[in-house]
Amino acid sequence: xxxxxxxxxxxxxxxxxxxxxxxxxxxxxxxxxxxxxxxxxxxxxxxxxxxxxxxxxxxxxxxxxxxxxxxxxxxxxxxxxxxxxxxxxxxxxxxxxxxxxxxxxxxxxxxxxxxxxxxxxxxxxxxxxxxxxxxxxxxxxxxxxxxxxxxxxxxxxxxxxxxxxxxxxxxxxxxxxxxxxxxxxxxxxxxxxxxxxxxxxxxxxxxxxxxxxxxxxxxxxxxxxxxxxxxxxxxxxxxxxxxxxxxxxxxxxxxxxxxxxxxxxxxxxxxxxxxxxxxxxxxxxxxxxxxxxxxxxxxxxxxxxxxxxxxxxxxxxxxxxxxxxxxxxxxxxxxxxxxxxxxxxxxxxxxxxxxxxxxxxxxxxxxxxxxxxxxxxxxxxxxxxxxxxxxxxxxxxxxxxxxxxxxxxxxxxxxxxxxxxxxxxxxxxxxxxxxxxxxxxxxxxxxxxxxxxxxxxxxxxxxxxxxxxxxxxxxxxxxxxxxxxxxxxxxxxxxxx
Amino acid sequence: xxxxxxxxxxxxxxxxxxxxxxxxxxxxxxxxxxxxxxxxxxxxxxxxxxxxxxxxxxxxxxxxxxxxxxxxxxxxxxxxxxxxxxxxxxxxxxxxxxxxxxxxxxxxxxxxxxxxxxxxxxxxxxxxxxxxxxxxxxxxxxxxxxxxxxxxxxxxx
Numbered sequence: 001x002x003x004x005x006x007x008x009x010x011x012x013x014x015x016x017x018x019x020x021x022x023x024x025x026x027x028x029x030x031x032x033x034x035x036x037x038x039x040x041x042x043x044x045x046x047x048x049x050x051x052x053x054x055x056x057x058x059x060x061x062x063x064x065x066x067x068x069x070x071x072x073x074x075x076x077x078x079x080x081x082x083x084x085x086x087x088x089x090x091x092x093x094x095x096x097x098x099x100x101x102x103x104x105x106x107x108x109x110x111x112x113x114x115x116x117x118x119x120x121x122x123x124x125x126x127x128x129x130x131x132x133x134x135x136x137x138x139x140x141x142x143x144x145x146x147x148x149x150x151x152x153x154x155x156x157x158x159x160x161x162x163x164x165x166x167x168x169x170x171x172x173x174x175x176x177x178x179x180x181x182x183x184x185x186x187x188x189x190x191x192x193x194x195x196x197x198x199x200x201x202x203x204x205x206x207x208x209x210x211x212x213x214x215x216x217x218x219x220x221x222x223x224x225x226x227x228x229x230x231x232x233x234x235x236x237x238x239x240x241x242x243x244x245x246x247x248x249x250x251x252x253x254x255x256x257x258x259x260x261x262x263x264x265x266x267x268x269x270x271x272x273x274x275x276x277x278x279x280x281x282x283x284x285x286x287x288x289x290x291x292x293x294x295x296x297x298x299x300x301x302x303x304x305x306x307x308x309x310x311x312x313x314x315x316x317x318x319x320x321x322x323x324x325x326x327x328x329x330x331x332x333x334x335x336x337x338x339x340x341x342x343x344x345x346x347x348x349x350x351x352x353x354x355x356x357x358x359x360x361x362x363x364x365x366x367x368x369x370x371x372x373x374x375x376x377x378x379x380x381x382x383x384x385x386x387x388x389x390x391x392x393x394x395x396x397x398x399x400x401x402x403x404x405x406x407x408x409x410x411x412x413x414x415x416x417x418x419x420x421x422x423x424x425x426x427x428x429x430x431x432x433x434x435x436x437x438x439x440x441x442x443x444x445x446x447x448x449x450x451x452x453x454x455x456x457x458x459x460x461x462x463x464x465x466x467x468x469x470x471x472x473x474x475x476x477x478x479x480x481x482x483x484x485x486x487x488x489x490x491x492x493x494x495x496x497x
Numbered sequence: 498x499x500x501x502x503x504x505x506x507x508x509x510x511x512x513x514x515x516x517x518x519x520x521x522x523x524x525x526x527x528x529x530x531x532x533x534x535x536x537x538x539x540x541x542x543x544x545x546x547x548x549x550x551x552x553x554x555x556x557x558x559x560x561x562x563x564x565x566x567x568x569x570x571x572x573x574x575x576x577x578x579x580x581x582x583x584x585x586x587x588x589x590x591x592x593x594x595x596x597x598x599x600x601x602x603x604x605x606x607x608x609x610x611x612x613x614x615x616x617x618x619x620x621x622x623x624x625x626x627x628x629x630x631x632x633x634x635x636x637x638x639x640x641x642x643x644x645x646x647x648x649x650x651x652x653x654x
Contacts, residue, residue: 391618448537
């Protein structure tokens with residue numbers, strides 16, 4: 001019941017006219033960002049991070065989280081109308097969403113997608129509301145070894161569940177941590193890995209890295225593929241919306257399944273994409289007419305969208321309770337928290353309740369505003385993609401440059417952004433996952449001090465990681481996750497025989 | 498694809514080696530305040546060297562598992578270079594004349610060269626976008642963008 005009281009306080013903050021305005025701006029910007037190629041949730045939040053420095057932290061996080069919701073909604077628009085998944089977790093939405101649009105049922109598909117996004121988000125938000133305080137309370141007992149254990153679990157989840165090449169995922173994690181170590185060592189005060197140059201003294205800023213890796217890298221990839229945007233015109237009328245909503249009630253099972261899968265998978269890092277595929281697969285398997293899937297089955301839109309949006313919300317749960325982000329976007333927000341002068345982690349609930357509860361309440365308001373705005377203005381958002389590429393691309397590069405510069409007011413950062421762009425391009429082509437690298441860059445300092453503090457506590461003995469049952473369980477679980485990709489093919493083979 | 502994989506792996510191997518060497522200089526042992534500064538980077542670099550080594554070896558010996566798909570499809574690098582080079586040009590120009598004028602030139606050049614847009618469109622976009630962002634960032638959000646020698650050249654502030 002305490003949660004309800006706190007939530008009420010949060011609503012008082014989130015429903016203030018200024019914060020409602022901020023939320024609306026965030027949703028509109030976010031949807032535009034989600035629609036544009038080369039801009040997604042993570043780098044949209046990164047680019048706009050500097051403008052939040054002048055806001056109170058609660059409004060700042062409301063703006064950023066609403067950009068995130070908007071980007072999630074925007075991803076559905078491009079998937080359905082243009083057959084271009086703006087984000088990896090919208091890939092599954094294209095399977096049935098685009099065929100529906102081709103059959104002239106675009107309005108239906110979009111309504112279904114937005115409604116499912118909304119439902120998935122709402123489901124996850126309710127869970128966040130009640131579980132976040134419990135998790136935060138529980139993790140107050142955590143010391144450095146436990147925090148390191150959680151971090152290890154986060155990164156080994158990428159290795160074990162990411163599905164990519166194990167050495168490449170690990171390499172990407174190591175590179176992220178190494179980049180985080182560049183510059184001033186917070187414990188010993190030494191300069192590290194600067195190779196005697198002034199430029200490297202400040203270290204690498206994760207915002208610049210995110211903008212380069214995701215923004216510039218993505219643009220280079222898009223132009224190479226020479227995507228032709230052939231969108232399908234659509235007009236969403238209220239009659240379609242109401243009719244679709246009525247039809248959607250039949251699929252309540254798909255909604256609930258998707259929301260549960262999404263919420264569960266989203267807590268783990270990188271969970272949104274597998275969640276959307278799992279939910280799609282399960283919906284197909286359990287459907288009465290699976291042969292319709294791929295040819296415009298409305299369930300094929302509902303399932304992945306519900307799961308992806310639920311996962312997007314629950315990815316914020318570990319961020320606000322433990323200070324461990326579950327996705328690159330959450331990582332950027334976490335970086336924002338530190339810049340605004342808040343200490344991420346379990347103490348946030350005790351020290352800044354108005355911030356945490358304002359954020360949670362704004363999840364409710366933001367998603368309501370979001371679903372209304374996208375339903376009303378779909379044609380407007382779709383029109384953005386009809387802008388000629390020769391105008392879109394340089395404008396996006398320009399906006400990225402502004403964002404990269406504004407973090408530290410340094411032109412060197414714009415150069416770094418371009419270099420990160422090329423690294424991102426090469427890594428994407430060679431299937432090095434980028435998300436774990438960004439997470440490692442953000443969490444690097446925290447992980448290192450947790451490791452060193454633990455070792456100081458134990459006088460250098462690694463046995464401390466097994467001293468408490470929680471950290472022992474976490475470390476063992478992460479070790480299992482790392483070896484999982486090597487074991488699982490054998491298990492499957494046995495089952496097949 | 499295989500060659501690119503090997504090249505990238507070797508580059509990472511080199512990076513790992515460099516970090517190893519640097520962290521050894523920082524001392525990796527046990528100091529007065531617990532582990533020394535080089536401790537964490539050292540083990541990270543060890544990890545990176547092992548991983549990149551594995552990537553290179555795998556690509557070298559298990560080359561048959563690769564498809565014939567080239568790293569960049571034929572002719573695919575042309576548009577990439579066409580985007581990357583002007584963008585680098587804009588960054589270089591930013592150092593000299595500031596971000597807004599550099600962006601105006603970059604937008605105009607790109608739109609004319611790649612998009613072959615009409616001059617009216619080019620002038621409108623390449624002037625309006627930087628001017629609008631000037632008012633948004635410099636005036637409203639009070640985040641001054643780099644000006645380079647622009648203030649000296651134009652006499653404007």
